[in-house]
Amino acid sequence: MSAEADFLRIQESVGPWVSGSRIAENRLDIDTTAERLLPAVTAFNKLSWGYLSAITGLDSGIAAPSDGHIEVLYHFCKGPSVATFRVKVPRGDPSVPSIGGPVPSAVLFERELAETMGVRVAGLPDGKRQFLSDDWPENVYPLRKDFTLESAAPTQEDAPAVGSGEAPGTFIIPIGPQHPALKEPGHFELTVDGENVTHASIRLGYVHRGIEKAAEDRLWVHNIYLMERICGICSHIHATAYVLGVESLAGVQVPPRAQAVRTIFCEMERIHSHLLWLGVAAHEAGFDTLFMYSWRDRETIMDLLEGLSGNRVNYSVNLLGGVKYDIDGKAADSVRRGLDFLERRTKNYLRIVTTDESFLRRTRGVGAITFDQASLLGTVGPTARASGVSRDLRAEAPYLAYREFPVRPVLDTRCDLEARFVVRINELFECYRLVREMLDRMPAGELAAPAPRKVPEGEVISRVEAPRGELFYYIRSSGGVKPDRVKVRTPSLCNWAAVLSVVVGHKLADVPMILVGIDPCFSCNDRSITLRRRGSARRAKGADSRRAGSADSLESWSWEDLRAYGISYYARGGT
Amino acid sequence: MAQSTLKGIPGTLRRALNGAALWSRINSPWLVHFNSGSCNGCDIEILATLAPRYDLERFGVKLQGSPRHADVLICTGPVTRLARERLLRTYEQMPVPKFVIAVGSCSITGGAFHGCYNIVGDIGDVIPVDVYVPGCPPRPEAIIDGVVQLLTKLRGAAAAKTPAANASPGGAS
Numbered sequence: 001m002s003a004e005a006d007f008l009r010i011q012e013s014v015g016p017w018v019s020g021s022r023i024a025e026n027r028l029d030i031d032t033t034a035e036r037l038l039p040a041v042t043a044f045n046k047l048s049w050g051y052l053s054a055i056t057g058l059d060s061g062i063a064a065p066s067d068g069h070i071e072v073l074y075h076f077c078k079g080p081s082v083a084t085f086r087v088k089v090p091r092g093d094p095s096v097p098s099i100g101g102p103v104p105s106a107v108l109f110e111r112e113l114a115e116t117m118g119v120r121v122a123g124l125p126d127g128k129r130q131f132l133s134d135d136w137p138e139n140v141y142p143l144r145k146d147f148t149l150e151s152a153a154p155t156q157e158d159a160p161a162v163g164s165g166e167a168p169g170t171f172i173i174p175i176g177p178q179h180p181a182l183k184e185p186g187h188f189e190l191t192v193d194g195e196n197v198t199h200a201s202i203r204l205g206y207v208h209r210g211i212e213k214a215a216e217d218r219l220w221v222h223n224i225y226l227m228e229r230i231c232g233i234c235s236h237i238h239a240t241a242y243v244l245g246v247e248s249l250a251g252v253q254v255p256p257r258a259q260a261v262r263t264i265f266c267e268m269e270r271i272h273s274h275l276l277w278l279g280v281a282a283h284e285a286g287f288d289t290l291f292m293y294s295w296r297d298r299e300t301i302m303d304l305l306e307g308l309s310g311n312r313v314n315y316s317v318n319l320l321g322g323v324k325y326d327i328d329g330k331a332a333d334s335v336r337r338g339l340d341f342l343e344r345r346t347k348n349y350l351r352i353v354t355t356d357e358s359f360l361r362r363t364r365g366v367g368a369i370t371f372d373q374a375s376l377l378g379t380v381g382p383t384a385r386a387s388g389v390s391r392d393l394r395a396e397a398p399y400l401a402y403r404e405f406p407v408r409p410v411l412d413t414r415c416d417l418e419a420r421f422v423v424r425i426n427e428l429f430e431c432y433r434l435v436r437e438m439l440d441r442m443p444a445g446e447l448a449a450p451a452p453r454k455v456p457e458g459e460v461i462s463r464v465e466a467p468r469g470e471l472f473y474y475i476r477s478s479g480g481v482k483p484d485r486v487k488v489r490t491p492s493l494c495n496w497a498a499v500l501s502v503v504v505g506h507k508l509a510d511v512p513m514i515l516v517g518i519d520p521c522f523s524c525n526d527r528s529i530t531l532r533r534r535g536s537a538r539r540a541k542g543a544d545s546r547r548a549g550s551a552d553s554l555e556s557w558s559w560e561d562l563r564a565y566g567i568s569y570y571a572r573g574g575t
Numbered sequence: 576m577a578q579s580t581l582k583g584i585p586g587t588l589r590r591a592l593n594g595a596a597l598w599s600r601i602n603s604p605w606l607v608h609f610n611s612g613s614c615n616g617c618d619i620e621i622l623a624t625l626a627p628r629y630d631l632e633r634f635g636v637k638l639q640g641s642p643r644h645a646d647v648l649i650c651t652g653p654v655t656r657l658a659r660e661r662l663l664r665t666y667e668q669m670p671v672p673k674f675v676i677a678v679g680s681c682s683i684t685g686g687a688f689h690g691c692y693n694i695v696g697d698i699g700d701v702i703p704v705d706v707y708v709p710g711c712p713p714r715p716e717a718i719i720d721g722v723v724q725l726l727t728k729l730r731g732a733a734a735a736k737t738p739a740a741n742a743s744p745g746g747a748s
Contacts, residue, residue, distance in 0.1 A: 132656075132657075132693070133655070133656035133657040133693070134657075135656065136656070142692050147692070149690075152692055154656070177658070177661050178607075178609050178642065178661060184613075184618065185609070185610055185611070185658060185661065206610075206611075206612070206655060206658045206661065207610065207611075207612045207613065207614075207652070207655060207658070208612075208655055208657065208693050209612055209653065209655060209688045209691045209693055210688075210691040210692040210693040210694070211688070213691070213692055214688070214690070214691045217690075226687055229614045229616070229686075229687045229688075229711075230614060231614055232613070232614040232615035232616025232617065232618070232619060232712060233615050233616075235616065276619060292626060292627050295622070295623065295628075296626060296627040296628060298623075298626075299623070299626070299628040302623070312620070312712075312714060313616040313619065313712050314616060314711060314712070567667050571671065
């Protein structure tokens, strides 16, 4: 069914609850009100069309204090099509109902909305603050237009509530934020019964930097550098998603050769990211030999990236309107040689992860996310594809050079950790094929087209396939030299819900493997979110008093007492 | 080895033991890694430094999971409001003498994130830093150089027969 027909069907089903709707190319915008949102989304959900990709909040600002409003956008995506429910609420008392009933994956996005934009979400299961720090003042929302840094000065109070609501006899294992199994800070709390996990929760926000706000304060071109630094692993794809959006707003036509160069970098970045993941995942399984081999081989692709761009990590390839670097015949040859070597090595890795008996015991049948779970909870990327859900924007909604060089999505229906290994490794072969084909048939021409300094008023949604899954950018311009709003929804965020529900019932020892199975990227998703927070005070006390090995009076120590004890213990020389 | 554990031991033996401790610290420093708000770029380069191509382990360096077993804290990123407490706590859990290497532009000035609402500052604002390694991100060779500079500094301290206590914040490099 065509996108147009789909949109007409949606319009028909939600008709009674909307006040207007517009169809544009691949976009359907539906205006509704806070009261009618829930019935409209419920009716829409019955169509089983697409999945919730992001929720964006827009602040109209303080220009008109009397009639100022906050607009909440619910973006549902299917292939190239995006259906957006738009709700306007008064700035003085913004409140929307939670759509977590019909759409369970919405809860994450709603928390983010409540905390950063200050929109009250009625019916959100846990109304507590989730990702800003514990000393963040009440009623200060960083993404509001009238936010000032001074208003966010730390408040004094805030040792979080201690051990409330725990059933007696439960034992909680804290993991992170500083933990050997985590290369980045995140905090997990696993409630265990013996070896079995009975509940899992997560507290993110340790790497939350406030990039969305910072973007509003920088010029369009400065933001390329900022976006590239959202994540060091998938830096190029962030910058690409951003420039694609801005170019479409500004009506800039990017020359075909520049598109091909961008795409080659996208695929080479995917190669480095998947090899990196393979090593880290093998390390979590205790298979350090594979870790060291895959990281050794990864240096091949790092050398190629450095040869092409001059940088190993932040390649800084993109300009507004094109790219900075060309790939000439000599460089192309060295890339081909590198890929030949990597292809041989990758075949070896595929053999190892599918035949090594001890490794298979850690992956086969472990951490299965069923097809239904994966589609319902809105998982994306290789995690979804390993559960048989075909979500790959490169194939569904081709952008850049993927139109001329079609991608064959790699699927697996086994749903377990082994499938996630096999899918990512098979994707590597697809990357090698794509890069070779693009190098062989590079379009000739310019590397960049001129881009204006000011971008015309308007909004755009830019979606690309990052190594970890669908990356979603919403960019809005008010016609100036800086963006009015840049909203980033990263793939890791979509995958947490599925992984936390899957962990329950597994052995504690399997948890790091399952967590790493989605290739979580904290710096990406912490730019703005978290799920559930429990008091760090109780955790500290529990963990450290056990470690100190003394049973009696320690139980009533405060975190401060313990820390003082720890410091003096080591100052005394461990006596 | 802390001075107090050697109380009651005759002077010659105590000096010998201290010398042995310093010798082993210089020849095999154990690292603990903490990311207090980095974009990951520096972290993957630190890991790459430990991987076979750059092989930091040839200096006796070992990446260690627990701060309680570590001599050197190698940290990346600006410091976010939430991570500040954790960075301090990780530092305080390390036994003395302890050293800090700050990797990346963000850890020196806040870098691209300077002025963001959730950033409290750079690493040096929170804990004393011995060696800074600039770059966005620094190449593995630069990270190796940072570690070697720290070891050279310790060796210098050993040669001068001064106790290898914490160097002043914002020292070398």
